[in-house]
Amino acid sequence: MFGINVFWSVSRFEVVGKTFRHWYKYTIAMTFRVKKFSIGILVLIISWMVWVGKGKERFTVIDTRGGVKISSFDPVSKSGFEMRLPDNMEIPGADDRGMWKASKIGQAGDSAWAAQSVANYLGITYTKDNRYIWWWDRLRLKWEKIDMERRGWTEETKAVDGEPVTYLSETWKMAAREMFASEIISQGGWTVGVINSSGETGLAAKTADRIESMGVRVSEVKTGQESENGCRVESQNKNKREMVVKIMVTNWKCIWRENAQLGEKELLLFLGLSFGSRER
Numbered sequence: 133m134f135g136i137n138v139f140w141s142v143s144r145f146e147v148v149g150k151t152f153r154h155w156y157k158y159t160i161a162m163t164f165r166v167k168k169f170s171i172g173i174l175v176l177i178i179s180w181m182v183w184v185g186k187g188k189e190r191f192t193v194i195d196t197r198g199g200v201k202i203s204s205f206d207p208v209s210k211s212g213f214e215m216r217l218p219d220n221m222e223i224p225g226a227d228d229r230g231m232w233k234a235s236k237i238g239q240a241g242d243s244a245w246a247a248q249s250v251a252n253y254l255g256i257t258y259t260k261d262n263r264y265i266w267w268w269d270r271l272r273l274k275w276e277k278i279d280m281e282r283r284g285w286t287e288e289t290k291a292v293d294g295e296p297v298t299y300l301s302e303t304w305k306m307a308a309r310e311m312f313a314s315e316i317i318s319q320g321g322w323t324v325g326v327i328n329s330s331g332e333t334g335l336a337a338k339t340a341d342r343i344e345s346m347g348v349r350v351s352e353v354k355t356g357q358e359s360e361n362g363c364r365v366e367s368q369n370k371n372k373r374e375m376v377v378k379i380m381v382t383n384w385k386c387i388w389r390e391n392a393q394l395g396e397k398e399l400l401l402f403l404g405l406s407f408g409s410r411e412r
Contacts, residue, residue, distance in 0.1 A: 188207055188208055188314075188316040188375070189207075189314045189316055189317060189375050189379065190204060190205070190206045190207075190259075190312065190313070190314035190315070190317075190346075191204065191205055191206075191207070191259050191260075191269075192204040192256070192257070192258040192259050192260075192312065193258065193259065193260050193261070193262075193263045193264075193265065194246075194247040194250050194251060194258045194260075194261050194262075195261070195262050195263070196237055196238030196243060196246040196247060196250065196261070196262065197238055197243075197262055198235075198238065199216060199217070199219055199234055199235050199238070200216065200217040200221075200223075200234040200237065200238070200250055201214065201215070201216050201217075202214070202215045202216075202217070202250075202258075203265050204311070204312060205265070205269060205273050205275075206314060206315050207273075208314075208315035208316050209315045210272070210273050210274060211273060211274050211275075211276070212265075212269070212273045212274070212275045212276070213275065213276045213277070213278050213311065214275065214276075214277050214278065215277075215278040215279075215280060216280075217234040217250070217280065218234060218280065218281065218286060218298040219233060219234050219235035220233055220234070220235070220295070220296055220297055220298050221233065221234040221286065221297075221298040221299065221300075222234075222297050222298070222299060223237050223249055223250060223253045224249065224252070224253055225237070225240060225241070225245075225249050226245055226248045226249040226252060227245075229241065229245075229249075232249070234250075237249060237250070243261045243262040244261055246261070247261035247262070251342070252338070252342075253300070254300070254304075254308060255304075255305060255308055255338065255341035255342050255345055256308055256312045256342060256345045257312070257342050257343075257345060257346055257379065257383050281298075283307065284301060284303055285300065285301055285303055285304045285307055286298050286299065286300060286301055286304075287299060287300075287301045305341060308341075308345045309344050309345050311345075312345040312346070313345065313346060313347030314346055314347050315347070316375065317346055317347040317348060317375060317376050317379075318347030318348075320374075320375075320376060320397065321397050322348045322349070322376050322397050322398075322399060323348070323349045323350070323351040323397060323398055323399070324340075324343050324348050324349070324350050324351065324380075324398075324399045324400070324401055325350070325351050325352045325353075325354075325398070325399070325400050325401070326339055326340050326343070326350060326352070326353045326354075326400075326401050326403065327354055327355070327356040327358075327400065327401070327402050327403065328353070328354070328355050328356060328403045329355070329356035329357060329358040329359070329360070329402060329403060329404055329405065330403045330404060330405055330406075330407045331405060335403060335407070336353045336354070336355075336403060337353060339384075339401070339403060340353050343380070343401070346376070346379065348376060348399075351398075356402065358402060358404065359404075359405065360402070360404040360405065361404045361405050361406040361407075362385070362386065362387065362404045362406055362407060363384050363385070363386040363387075363401065363402060363403050363404055363407045364386055364387050364388070364389055364400075364401070364402040364404070365377055365380050365381050365386045365387070365388050365389070365399060365400070365401055365402075366388075366389050366390070366391035366394065366399065366400040366401075366402070367388070367390070367391060367394060367398070367399050367400075368390070368391070368392060368394055368396065369390045369392070371396075371399075372388055372390070376399070377399065380399070380401060384401075384407070386401070
């Protein structure tokens with residue numbers, strides 16, 4: 133009987149010992165995996181923060197979900213702002229698609245069309261539509277909330293039905309040039325000549341406003357006789373990959389062409405036949 137008890141005790145001890153060893157090995161393995169996973173996540177976060185920090189140009193989001201909110205920041209000046217358009221501000225729809233209140237324009241078409249309509253009316257360029265600003269940019273930059281009405285950038289009138297309608301005041305154009313200029317581009321000393329061959333009067337002036345809001349000086353605006361469609365950006369070959377050229381090509385869906393006759397900091401923007409209908 134004593135021998136059986138000893139055997140049973142030893143066997144039970146062996147089982148407990150094996151269970152403990154298995155649990156210990158499992159714990160060590162899981163701890164190692166968790167550490168590897170945590171390190172991987174940390175590396176991804178740091179890599180993402182470094183990647184985000186590489187951008188030097190102004191980043192502007194036009195959000196038309198539930199009214200119009202504009203969020204814009206400049207990584208060089210380390211400052212940003214948020215601004216809502218008055219809900220009763222009337223905005224001309226792109227492609228001549230009527231007039232829309234700011235509170236409703238996001239429901240009148242897709243987000244790209246709505247953002248383009250807002251950008252056209254305000255005379256600015258933008259980066260994305262209906263996006264959120266990353267928490268990292270919220271933390272690392274100084275943000276300000278701007279009230280357009282208090283700044284005197286809007287005026288109010290009465291519509292035919294008697295309802296109050298808000299529109300941009302004469303002071304807005306200068307304010308937009310100061311607010312939306314990209315510091316890194318402004319420091320570049322670029323000049324752009326705009327040639328309007330679209331056949332639409334005033335289109336070059338509107339486009340020039342958007343260019344100047346980036347921080348680029350428009351050297352001349354004139355009418356051209358070319359019969360090409362779309363738009364074209366010209367520069368010296370070495371400037372093809374410059375930030376300002378990329379922004380213009382991307383924002384207006386232009387093609388690029390070399391022009392060796394231009395100066396080191398000179399650009400030309402040609403507006404072709406179909407450009408007007410696309411930007412209205």
